[in-house]
Amino acid sequence: MVAKKGGATRGGGGAATMSEDSVEELTRVPLQAILLADSFATKFRPITLERPKVLLPLVNVPMIDYTLSWLESAGVEEVFVFCCAHAKQVIEHLDSSQWFKQPNFTVTTIESNNSAGAGDALRLIYEQNVIRGDFVLVSGDTISNMPLSEALKEHRERRKKDNNAIMTMVVRQSKPSPVTRQSRLGTDELFMAIDPETKQLLYYEERADNGTVSIDKTVISDHPSMYIHNDKQDCYIDICAPEVLSTFADNFDYQHLRRHFLKGLLDDDIMGYKIFTHEIHASYAARIDNFRSYDTVSKDIIQRWTYPLVPDVQLFGNTATKLERRGMYRGSGVGLSRSAQIGPFTVVGSGTTVGTHSEISNSVVGKSCKIGENVSIDGSYIWHDVTIEDGCVIKNALVCDGVIIKSGVILEPGVVLSYKVVVGQNFVVPAYSKVSLYQQPIKQDSDEELEYADNSSGTMDISSLSSLSDKLNETTSRLSELQLQSASEVGNGGVGLIWSTSEGSHEEEWRHSVAPIPADKLEILYTSNDELEVLHQDGNVPPPEEMERDSVASDSSEDIKDEFQTFEKEVFATFERAVLENHKDDNVILEVNSLRLSFNLDASDCAGPLFYSIMKWALTMGHSSPSELVKNVASLLTKWQKVLKYYMPSIDEEIEVIMKFEEMCMESAKEYSQLFLQILHLLYDKDIVQEEAILNWASEKENADESDKVLLKQAESLIQWLKEASEEEDEDED
Structure with a gap:
């Protein structure tokens, strides 16, 4: 054994010992990844009859280049690209690209001409004996900018304590529409049961029949703390132990990664293998499964959610x-x-x-x-x-x-x-x-x-x-x-x-299309939507709000605040699409209603976020002076007044809008801070907020600290004028 230079000595003999860091460095296995360059699906036909899905341009760049770029930036050192359909095209693309020339990043292709699914692919890779430790499993149509370090650390720490913890799935928040029962990526509503303490995955089901989820009673008895989600998106990024490959080799009926392998492991009581989840929040990850997710991810790239993977x-x-x-x-x-x-x-x-x-x-x-x-x-x-x-x-x-x-x-x-x-x-x-x-x-x-x-x-x-x-x-x-x-x-x-479109597949056409779902289809689904029923083999599992407090996620005020901020972002994204795609008022109202139902909110909760969206969009329109910014606001309020007023049935919502504007001026959109009076007057002139709402808001602010009265003082002239007008009106009535 060679001593590490400068290492410590033991006892009087002075023999140098190797540090733990050196031992770890010598035994360290490079982080590896398996990239499946075949979708084993037909959703992109007829295009994929001529070119593999991973080479289709996504904002003018082949999809696989996004995936490889992310793997390299995340610290992966060896990637094995599995090619099947159109394998020659994939290999030729990699040959002519930069990927074979990157330092500290090797790309190796594995070709097969007769694999019918992911199971066959992983069995072939197992036979090649190239995977030497934990690895990342991903498809070549996945776009992400997430760091892998935290998920890898969790996975490895679990493995040290429990060898049966063989896989960690990456998930993220993605509330499905209660109308279409699909995510914004066009994928079916996904039901997961997760232990909130350990993050172990206990149940996984896409598009449950009749909204019914069947969970074995033994799973419930073994895990008294369980949270049933329908608000998670499977990112199809998995951190796997080598046992995952051997499991495929032992089970030839495993073909699909989720429908067969995942559910097979969850139902298998003999091997005792466990799957865990890692949820990302600030990072981006999405898989392009159909034309709708192609459209959604393209927009996300253009709007820079995927930075640094941007045009x-x-x-x-x-x-x-x-x-x-x-x-x-x-x-x-x-x-x-x-x-x-x-x-x-x-x-x-x-x-x-x-x-x-x-x-x-x-x-x-x-x-x-x-x-x-x-x-x-x-x-x-x-x-x-x-x-x-x-x-x-x-x-x-x-x-x-x-x-x-x-x-x-x-x-x-x-x-x-x-x-x-x-x-x-x-x-x-x-x-x-x-x-x-x-x-x-x-x-x-x-x-x-x-x-x-x-x-x-x-x-x-x-x-x-x-x-x-x-x-x-x-x-x-x-x-x-x-x-x-x-x-x-x-x-x-x-x-x-x-x-031709086969009988019964018309709904799939508009569900998975790059075109927005037609309003008439949305309305039909909206009116016919059934309530979700969650069942197990012996009876009902109560909804999360009725379960014991220790069996659901924390209901703290901080969680509620985060949830509402997420809702606010979703409303802005909906409004943004409405502006860019020139949606009709009724269609926007339908989409916002779908959102609020998925967040379990009231109609009155929508006024503030919708007003915020209008004001935020006005800032993106460009302006060379404060007066031009006011004009932007005026034009948007005129166009979207009907939608905004729909969610302002009472004075309370009008006060909420004023308070939201006050918050924007002081925090998130300080460009408006010097324009508070002008825009408040504009809201009054357009009958968006009434005299009573402005005066009640002013009255509530009277006992506030001086630092909270900055905008109140700015609006003093308008408030005084409204008070005098009100007094004159009372005198006329007398």
Whole structure:
């Protein structure tokens, strides 16, 4: 044994001993990760018939690059990328990227051509004998900026005490809509039972039948402290012990990570393996499971929730775009006509040109696109090398590489155009249509089956159509028949096939689409929603508010405050979408009602957060002077007055709004501190707050400390005028 330089000596012999740090360094295993570069799902068809999901551009960067960048920044040293469907494309992308050249960060690909699920993938990796300790398990469609240190520390400390603690799942707060029973990512409502003391996961169920959760009575008796959640999001980031791989090797019926493996371990009394949770709060983590989560995560990236994984930071070897006013990002060499209008929260990739009088808002446009004159693009995703001719209207759609959209075309909400599709002149593509050069598979695969088509170029070569048929074991038309059918389905001169929607799957189309859920569908779900019933095998488990105090999370005032702050943020996010996507008043009210129900709040609790959202948004509109800021506020109050007044049925809510404004002036939005009188007068003039509310607020402030009377003194002239007017009115009545 070699002594550590400068180490301590023992006894009179003076023999040097190695410190604990040195021993640990010698025995330390590099932190490893397994990245699954195959989704084993079909939710992104027809796009993923031609390109793997992990290479689809997310705000103009392939998804897998976000995942690898996060793993590197979080301290992972070795990543094993498992490739199956379109494996050649994934390997070629990694070969041409920077990932094989990073210091202290190795990427190794493992290829398989016959794995039908995550279980097969993990069994193959187990056989390779490359994992030497605890590892991170993640899919290549996961976006995160969370540090791993705390979760790893918890996992390792548990392992020292209990070898059966083989996995730690990362979760975060995500209240589902009581209307759709889905999260903002479009995933089904998730029910978890967690021990609040140990954080052990006791139960896991997605979209419980009829809102019923069945928990074994032995689980309840063994864990008197249990909290049943439907407000957690599974981030699909797992810290695993090596036993996880051996468990898959021993159970060949385990294919899906959650439906089979997770539930299998929770139901297995023999092995005694345990799963724990680690909840993140300030960090971001989300998995792109469907088109709706693709839309949601894209917006989160643009709005910088994922920092430093944002468009204006140069990452992954990609050229950063420049962040401009109001959240607009512009790549190099963009050619904008002087009359073109680029709205907020929009990304325009390098080399793209935009013609006269065209408008792009709340969208992502890729590289080298050609957009003609008088084109309107709103809430959409236009990938690379797309041509959009004059007079087209595109709203809440997704358009893949190489697509040509002829003049006068309208893409209705929810449309997906796969690679190199051509839409004929003046054609209207119906809402939620999926258009591809590939014929729709005759047999609908389950979401665990492979997408067998493999085309390494990433786009369809018409001449290889018969080869594609062999791979899919499907019957396809001859080339001439395909061309004729394509022309008839997407207009004169068009090339593409419109896929049909199978019976019973219409709801899934709008649940998982990039387009907002239609108001009529929301209303139907809202009126037909049933109350949640939680059951176990012997009877009812009472809701959390009726359980013993030690069996639920703390109900302290601090927790309630944090909960309301979360609600306030959600209301702002809802209002932000309403402004950017020009939602109708009734639809906004419906969405806010859904939020308040999920937080178990009253309608009266919404006035303050909604007013806060309006005032906060006014600050983002840009202003060169205080008077311009007041104009911003006035225009927003005029537009959203009906929505705000809906939640202000009494004087109490009006006073709440004044107090919320007072709080903003003193704390979160001090730009308003010198404008308190002007905007309070504006609220009065627009009948948002009445004379009685202002006078009652002033009366309540009379006994306050002098430091709390700053804004009261600023409003003295208005208060005095209201008092005199009130007295004159009383005299006239007498």
